[in-house]
Amino acid sequence: MRKSLSELMNELDGLPDSYEKLNVLEMAIELADEEKQIDNAYYLRQEYVYLAHVFGYAQKALVAFLWCLEQYDKQPERFDEHELLWQYKWMMGALGGFPQLSREKLMTLASDMQRRFERSGWSLGPVQDAMSALMYFLGDWDASLDYKEKSMVAEVDGLSDCPACRQQLRVQFNYDKEDYERVVKESKMILQGSLRCRTVPRRTYQVLMDVEFKRGNLEEAMSYLKRLQACIPYDAQHYIAWLDSVTLLSFLDNMQAVSLYTKHFAMVLDQEQPFDQMQAFTVGAMVLRQWEKNNPDEKHLILGFPAKFPRFTKGGLYDVVSLRLWFETQAKSIASQFDKRNANSFFSGRVQRKLTLADTWVSG
Amino acid sequence: MEKPNSGEFRFQVNLSGMITLLSDHLYSSPRVFVRELLQNGVDAIHAREMIQSDHAGHVNFELIQPEDGSVPTLMVEDDGIGLTRADIHQFLAMIGQTSKQGDGVVQSDDFIGRFGIGLLSCFVVSEEIVLITRAVNGTETLEWRGKPDGTYTIRALEMNLTPGTRVYLRAKEECVEHFVPAAIEHSLRNYGEWLPYSIWFRTGESNIAIHREKPLWLFQPTMSDMSLNHTEVIRWAEDYFHDSFIDYIPLFSETGHVSGAAFILASPVPASIRQTHRVYLKKMLVSDRTEHILPEWAFFVKCILNTNELQPTASREQFHDHPILDTARVELGEKLKQYILRVANTEKQKWEQIVGIHHLAMKALAVQDDEFFRVMIDQLPFYTTMGQKYMGDIRTEQDPILYAATDAEYRQMATVAGAQGLLLINAGYVYDRELLERMDWVYPSLTVEQMDPTELSKRLKEIDSEAQDRAASFIHHANEVLEPYQVRAIMKKFSPADVPVLYTTHRDVGFLRQAQMSAESSNILFAALIEELTAPFKEERESQVCFNYDNRLIQRLLDCTNERIREQSIQMLYVQALLLGHHSLRAAERRLMMDGFMTWMDWGMRIADEGGM
Structure with missing residues (x-):
């Protein structure tokens, strides 16, 4: 017999954040809708938005979020605006990663977000931060940096990020400006342990790892990599952090990079946001390109890709060049979808630069 | 001044x-x-x-x-x-x-x-x-x-x-x-x-x-070298924590100079629980609710620990969240892992006891730790259509390994998959999906496939051309009857023969229904966004009702010429298939069920009135 809504809600209490919890939430939402329990349907969706967002199911999160937004607009006195606007920050930050959404619609939604923040008297910092992400997805790097800078100096209130995240924004801003001395300086408070949250210092390690790599301090880079790996469990929530680890390792310990990439590949295929997939396929191509350079006489690799991988081979034997080309094609194809929407060549250029880095990097 | x-x-x-x-x-x-x-x-x-x-x-x-x-x-x-x-x-x-x-x-x-x-x-x-x-x-x-x-x-x-x-x-x-x-x-x-x-x-x-004589082993980094009376240590811990334990694990970390013991709880713990521990700083209690000193997967133990170096916060009620704490956590986790590996390899009875109670925690560890995964995966239990089985047995019994990603999908498929002799794993439990997805990585020669109900339906036996001809008008009729419910009717043969119909749906169909509902009630901007976002999902996402050609009732229906009876039967079989698969009934389907009941009761009474029964 199928479970009742109250049984499902009790079950949710005992579940850690996981795929299983997402599935139970989906069942509970369906039942709440059927039974027209609007309050439960609303709050279950809010939980769903959070979990689907962090597990990479961005489309599902967005659909659930838009339903909540609509319900709130119909009955603003019935639901909590604060939580809704908080989630608006995440959603706006993710929407640009879907190239099928037009620039016009995205900008209209951004105006909607700003209108809601202004109407309720909140600081516009989170809107500017979301705009920074949107401008990046639209391939406008300078505008993205401008919004980030505005967000850094915006007034702080109940919808602002936590102090650790705000400090991390300074780190990220200087990283984006390639001011690496400043990155190190801004990271100091975080590294001392006085500023921490759910995503910091993890994100700081990700930035510092790359900064030290770019500055040629390979031991330092590896030390940040170890610190990063000590604080990220194996789950979809930390997918991008694992991908960054693989990027560094592709140059410094290529065999480990190949292994780590394959290990996380099931998560790559689960990502709904094309932007995340593009990143993952680019890294896959980089890792294999580096492998080819290190092992010019070996044409094949045994890899444990999951059966749902479109290029899956039973037995796990793969031709490295054709596999790498497949990754490159996928990454370039998604980049061109972005560029078509954005009417520029920003993402194709970025993907190409990364692939070229794998060609030009020389150890030592 | x-x-x-x-x-x-x-x-x-x-x-x-x-x-x-x-x-x-x-x-x-x-x-x-x-x-x-x-x-x-x-x-x-x-x-x-x-x-x-x-x-x-x-x-x-x-x-x-x-x-x-x-x-x-x-x-x-x-x-x-x-x-x-x-x-x-x-x-x-x-x-x-x-x-x-x-x-x-x-x-x-x-x-x-x-x-x-x-x-x-x-x-x-x-x-x-x-x-x-x-x-x-x-x-x-x-x-x-x-x-x-x-x-x-x-x-x-x-x-x-x-x-x-x-x-x-x-x-x-x-x-x-x-x-x-x-x-x-x-x-x-x-x-x-x-x-x-x-x-x-x-x-x-x-x-x-106030001071009391503490056991000599407490807070001793060398306690693993001491010959301790196991029963006495456990009794001491049970008295101290007011809980029951089955074993203890000496813990020590150079980083933070942490020492003490972890006690394995004698009853299962939900995976959502973050266990709290008693942690002392230089033998003075900081908190009996310290959470982050052990890895998340270690929810099967309660600890008493002393540190000489970790930094307390100003309130002195928690420890400063510092990289030193991160490293200490990794070291303590390593000690726990080494204990489990040793027990698994040398003390079969104790290992079975631990897995029996704490298989969730063991799976959580296997997800996080490659070494543990490789050594222990074969000894971890999974629920399948053939009952609970260890992965070691599953690997030898079925290739490819098949699993349902959610409990709901497993329930839809279990009866029919079991009758086909398929060993299907229910990966709808916490950690199981992650573990199964890692199998390919650890054993590249192995194939592990996620099976969804649509896939199962494809595997069912096709009917021959003669049967197809016989079933054609029935299937055509069924598609007309079920069209309002966005379901496609097909005819196949499958075991068990007493199951007349199987309803299968892709998990995204539920999502698409949600999206459609959201779009219908949204403003123009939101509706357009939803439409664009869900476009990629709409290909090849449909629900099916698969009638069983081997079922006696279906055979009779194929011969039934009364359109009204056939229509009612198709509707009721559809509802039955939904219920068998533990699906939710939408309002229209609930109405269908109620109308069907009434109609059949009415027909039954009419036949009785006319002396037919």
């Missing part, structure tokens, strides 16, 4: 505001004043030991309860290093200044306290702190009286106190509840029972020892 002729100013601190901040925001309870007094006493003794190594110190607490019913006073006396007049000005009168700062000989890390705000917690419960002290290297006995408005006095007393310090706290009227014997004894025991000094609590005629 301005320095004369300097043009330089100094901030003024409102002490009473600071005290409000402490009581309202820093400390979780006003009772921490007992801990702070105890800590100061212990640190004073330790400081004296640094210059007089043979000194054996003590701390005495005495609760004075006047017979006239006026408010009680707590007196705390230690025979520690004491304070000189200069010390008093420097340390008692300056917030944030601690007497325990490193000076080259005595390092601040040697002490428990370090922030210089502890004494302020006394103002939360008392209007005045009276402190009488004589330094070991001093000649005068001094009295310091401090008030929460920031004023204080110092005077030399005629009396000749032995070296050490006495503190008197008279309870505020509204804080008397914190000055009752039971509350103070509880706080003292909680924080100080393992401290390496003699600590006493006197009230009236009673004088009780």
